[in-house]
Amino acid sequence: MAVLEQRDQVGAMDYPVRSELGRDALRSMVGSARNNESQRGLVDLFATLSAEATSAEHPAHEFFVAxxxxxxxxxxxxxxxxxxxxxxxxxVEPEIAAAQLVSLMDGLQVQWLMGTLAAPMHQVIEAHLNLQLRTPL
Structure with missing residues (x-):
């Protein structure tokens, strides 16, 4: 968990996703996806632990819920x-769009780890966001 917490702290500095940033916070999700493409081990750890932590008894459950x-x-x-x-x-409804974006990111990571994703993760995220935005990122 400490490794993932450190990853999140660094990611929050490099790719901030703060509400007040609006469009720039969405752009940060593209940067985060691009960064993940160079960190296979951390993405694998995240995907594995997050799936295991769906059980309320898992020690990382509360970490992932939060x-x-x-x-x-x-x-x-x-x-x-x-x-x-x-x-x-x-x-575009904010609550639905946010859930879509998080789900897309998680699903892309699994496909990428499996080797079945044809396009880079960051390009898929950017294309998705560009469908929601009046002007492209």
Missing amino acids: RYEALLASLVGAYEVALAAGDLRDG
Whole structure:
């Protein structure tokens, strides 16, 4: 867990996902995905532990619950700021968009680890976000 906590601390500095950043927080998710492409061991550790920690009895369960709650809250806030700034296309709902983005990121990581992903993770994330934004990242 200490390795993942350290990874999150470094990631928060290099690729901040804070609500007030709006569109730039979404751009940070692309940077985070690009960074993950160079850290296979950490991505593998994260994917494995997060799947195992779905059990409430797992020692890392609370860590992952708190991590996902915080990330989703930050992304919902970022989407709300982007919406208020006129950056989102009509019909993009912040809570749904945030859940989609986190789910996409996690699913891409598993596909990437399996070797079945044809495109780089960061490009898929960027393409997804560009479908939600009025102007591309």
